[in-house]
Amino acid sequence: MLSIRNLSVGFGGGSPAVIEASLAVSSGRRLLICGAAGSGKTTLLSAAAGIIPRLVRPEVFSGNIDFDDRPVSSIPTDEWFGVVSIVTQNVEDQLWDLSVEDLIAFPLENRSVEKHQIRERIKALLSSLELNDLPGRGVLTLSGGERRMVAIAAALAAAPRLLVLDEPTIGLDPAARQRLVRILQKLHAEIPALLISEQDPASVSEVVDEIALLNSGTLSPAAPKAALFDQEAVWINAGVLPPRRRRAIRQSTLQLTTLLSVSGLKTRLTRTDGRAVLENINFDIHSGEIIGLIGRNGAGKTTLFQSILGLVKIASGSLVIGGQDAAGWTPARRARSIAYLPQNMRRVLFNMTLLQEVTFAITASTSIAKDPTMIDRAKGFLAKYGLAGFEETNPFALSSRQQALLGLACADAAGSPIAILDEPLLARDLHGRRMLDLFLDDAASAGRAVMLISHDLELVAEAASRVLVLDQGYIVFDGPTDEAWQSKSYQMLQWPKPSFQLSMEASHALS
Amino acid sequence: MRFHDVNFFLKLAAAFLVMLVAWMVPGWQFGVPLAIASVVFLAAIKVPGLRAYLKGAVLLVVLVIASWLVNLALQGQSLTIASTIATGMAARLVTTTAAFFFVMETSSPGSILAAASAARLPPIVTLVLSLTFGIIPMLREDFERIADAQRARGMEIDDVPFVTRLRFALARGVPLLVQAIRMAHAISISLSIYGFDMKRKRTTWRNVGVLVEPKLNLKDDKA
Numbered sequence: 001m002l003s004i005r006n007l008s009v010g011f012g013g014g015s016p017a018v019i020e021a022s023l024a025v026s027s028g029r030r031l032l033i034c035g036a037a038g039s040g041k042t043t044l045l046s047a048a049a050g051i052i053p054r055l056v057r058p059e060v061f062s063g064n065i066d067f068d069d070r071p072v073s074s075i076p077t078d079e080w081f082g083v084v085s086i087v088t089q090n091v092e093d094q095l096w097d098l099s100v101e102d103l104i105a106f107p108l109e110n111r112s113v114e115k116h117q118i119r120e121r122i123k124a125l126l127s128s129l130e131l132n133d134l135p136g137r138g139v140l141t142l143s144g145g146e147r148r149m150v151a152i153a154a155a156l157a158a159a160p161r162l163l164v165l166d167e168p169t170i171g172l173d174p175a176a177r178q179r180l181v182r183i184l185q186k187l188h189a190e191i192p193a194l195l196i197s198e199q200d201p202a203s204v205s206e207v208v209d210e211i212a213l214l215n216s217g218t219l220s221p222a223a224p225k226a227a228l229f230d231q232e233a234v235w236i237n238a239g240v241l242p243p244r245r246r247r248a249i250r251q252s253t254l255q256l257t258t259l260l261s262v263s264g265l266k267t268r269l270t271r272t273d274g275r276a277v278l279e280n281i282n283f284d285i286h287s288g289e290i291i292g293l294i295g296r297n298g299a300g301k302t303t304l305f306q307s308i309l310g311l312v313k314i315a316s317g318s319l320v321i322g323g324q325d326a327a328g329w330t331p332a333r334r335a336r337s338i339a340y341l342p343q344n345m346r347r348v349l350f351n352m353t354l355l356q357e358v359t360f361a362i363t364a365s366t367s368i369a370k371d372p373t374m375i376d377r378a379k380g381f382l383a384k385y386g387l388a389g390f391e392e393t394n395p396f397a398l399s400s401r402q403q404a405l406l407g408l409a410c411a412d413a414a415g416s417p418i419a420i421l422d423e424p425l426l427a428r429d430l431h432g433r434r435m436l437d438l439f440l441d442d443a444a445s446a447g448r449a450v451m452l453i454s455h456d457l458e459l460v461a462e463a464a465s466r467v468l469v470l471d472q473g474y475i476v477f478d479g480p481t482d483e484a485w486q487s488k489s490y491q492m493l494q495w496p497k498p499s500f501q502l503s504m505e506a507s508h509a510l511s
Numbered sequence: 512m513r514f515h516d517v518n519f520f521l522k523l524a525a526a527f528l529v530m531l532v533a534w535m536v537p538g539w540q541f542g543v544p545l546a547i548a549s550v551v552f553l554a555a556i557k558v559p560g561l562r563a564y565l566k567g568a569v570l571l572v573v574l575v576i577a578s579w580l581v582n583l584a585l586q587g588q589s590l591t592i593a594s595t596i597a598t599g600m601a602a603r604l605v606t607t608t609a610a611f612f613f614v615m616e617t618s619s620p621g622s623i624l625a626a627a628s629a630a631r632l633p634p635i636v637t638l639v640l641s642l643t644f645g646i647i648p649m650l651r652e653d654f655e656r657i658a659d660a661q662r663a664r665g666m667e668i669d670d671v672p673f674v675t676r677l678r679f680a681l682a683r684g685v686p687l688l689v690q691a692i693r694m695a696h697a698i699s700i701s702l703s704i705y706g707f708d709m710k711r712k713r714t715t716w717r718n719v720g721v722l723v724e725p726k727l728n729l730k731d732d733k734a
Contacts, residue, residue, distance in 0.1 A: 049704075051700065051704070054703075055699075055700050055703050056700070077703060078706060078708055081703065081704055081705070081706050082706065085704070086704060093697035093700070093701070096620060096645060096646070096649065096694075096698060096701075097619060097620050097621075097645050097648065097649055098619070098620055098621045098624075099619065099621045099725075099726070101621075101716060101726070101727045102620075102621035102624065102625075102716075105715075105716040106705045107705040107706045108714075108716075109624075109628060109713045109714050109715055109716065110705055110706040110707045110708060110711070110713055111706050111708075111711070112711055112712065112713065112714050113714060114714065115714060115715065115716060118714065118715075118716040119716050119727065122716060122727055123727070123729055126729065132729060135726050135727045135728075135729060136725060136726030136727075138619070154705070158706065309662070309663055310662075311659050311662065311663065330662070330667060330669045330670045331659075331662035331663065331669070332661075332662050332665050332666055332667040332668065332669065332670075333665075333667070333670075335662060335663050335664060335665040336665045340663045340664075347656065347660055348660040348663055348664055349660070349686075350657055350660055350661060350664075350683070350685075350686040352685065360664065360666070361664070361665075364664075364665040364666055364667070365666075394689075396689050396693065410664075414665065
């Protein structure tokens with residue numbers, strides 16, 4: 001079906017994103033491309049899906065891409081996107097303010113399909129992807145998991161022969177991930193061939209047959225998944241955390257100083273049933289502490305940090321930051337004590353260069369810094385996180401991974417007593433994890449605290465000494481990490497335990 | 512009646528009619544009541560984003576009245592006559608913007624696509640209409656998002672004098688422009704991926720008449 005031979009793609013500056021890559025996807029095949037962030041997965045999948053060079057023209061492009069033995073370049077665009085569909089990594093890029101039905105119908109309406117056929121197809125897809133509760137909803141009002149499922153439904157609407165999914169599990173909670181895998185298994189007959197990319201091989205292992213590893217643009221030959229999973233060295237060489245590795249436990253540097261105290265917090269914002277999004281929230285954060293915050297999509301995690309930062313109004317409760325009542329503080333004043341890094345750093349970048357972003361983090365002013373000491377200091381933070389040489393680059397020109405590193409540099413530079421890291425994208429590859437560990441280690445040793453909001457249970461298990469479980473607007477568990485996975489509150493989530501925990505329990509059972 | 516479900520072209524025609532009336536009526540004696548009625552109508556039907564619109568409208572009124580007063584004073588008009596003309600102009604602009612704000616806020620891109628496709632309009636017209644009316648609210652949300660990002664990064668934009676706040680708001684234009692370009696690029700790629708073709712007229716899944724079907728009834732087989 002799809003054959004890629006000796007493909008090289010580059011966007012200028014440095015080495016190409018993909019170097020001499022070859023792969024083949026035949027009917028019935030399910031191939032996973034696994035690699036670290038920035039290894040070239042998105043570029044390779046964009047080329048496989050025809051976006052490169054048809055819609056995005058790179059500076060370097062060589063090699064051959066054929067579909068059914070025809071050069072892809074000879075297939076008209078309209079015909080091509082009828083046989084191949086892609087769901088991109090930033091699924092929001094494929095959505096705009098349409099309703100669920102509009103988005104699913106869009107490829108069919110564009111191809112002048114009759115109304116009754118479109119309606120039947122929408123109904124069939126809503127049913128098979130278990131989206132029957134969503135008609136009438138705007139796609140931008142859906143949770144991350146729901147958005148991705150709707151985008152997959154839209155990709156399947158025109159019955160493509162090859163479905164390409166670029167990191168489909170990013171941002172999904174474990175239950176949403178399991179649902180995605182279950183539905184992809186169920187739709188086996190409807191998806192003749194599947195090409196997926198992921199950083200975390202375990203998340204979609206049940207729906208793929210073979211895995212090829214991409215390391216700095218170089219693709220290994222595909223191998224059966226069973227042959228790869230236990231070969232730790234193969235994953236490490238590819239810069240990816242091995243799927244079956246031992247847990248690395250972080251030394252706790254907990255001190256007794258309370259940096260943040262939240263008590264009785266209730267939001268004005270309500271759910272569709274009228275209940276407050278957050279109710280009776282109580283917890284403290286101490287210096288040197290790394291806390292994991294977990295909960296389903298829609299549990300109220302985003303609202304919690306927005307409430308702490310003063311970006312959403314609270315109905316009752318108190319907030320004490322650094323021993324002072326912060327009730328009357330503006331969001332900006334709170335933010336000088338609490339650095340916030342969202343999963344998508346583009347949401348909080350607004351300066352024109354990286355250097356300005358870091359000097360802004362230090363000074364909280366958009367004035368261009370002229371003090372050489374200040375500039376050197378800012379450059380030092382960029383260099384610390386591998387961004388030396390990018391000082392005058394526009395932050396929007398960086399990759400998602402580089403933007404995440406910039407976020408760490410800014411949070412470090414700001415020196416805020418508390419940092420909130422919302423689903424850091426860096427956690428699944430070795431280099432990114434080293435950078436994240438560097439940030440966490442420096443923060444803890446300096447007596448700062450970090451709240452890690454993540455669906456990556458292995459990351460939480462390794463990095464956090466304490467876990468908060470948020471469910472339906474309440475904190476239902478607050479305790480040591482090792483006790484969290486055994487708690488009734490965690491079991492109520494119906495999530496799998498972190499892989500270390502499962503293997504530890506299995507070895508206990510055997511002994 | 513849910514104004515959101517009314518056919519986009521009917522609302523657009525109504526807005527043009529209101530605008531025409533606003534510019535045809537003589538003097539501020541008619542213009543001001545019409546402007547007030549337009550704003551009261553927006554409040555009565557609870558149009559989303561009304562508070563933000565009113566802030567903009569107040570700024571518009573102040574700027575228009577000030578500029579006309581200066582202009583007419585320089586031409587030697589008395590303050591009384593200049594005031595009535597300036598007030599009349601401001602009222603016309605408020606009525607016009609209120610009418611189109613109503614259309615924009617009560618029309619989703621999906622319902623515009625449906626109305627345009629059902630009318631068998633050329634794809635380029637369909638696209639321009641849905642993007643124009645659909646993206647403005649998204650950009651407005653982005654403007655707010657950038658403000659929240661500035662707050663969340665420690666930039667004081669609330670507890671500052673009005674002029675500083677206005678300057679910060681204008682400075683948000685640069686990241687907003689970057690975001691708009693990115694959004695336009697993403698949408699153009701999406702259109703190709705989803706088979707949009709300028710040479711082929713679109714169909715729609717919705718039933719379209721005076722009202723546009725807002726939601727697919729999963730149990731209803733009527734098309």
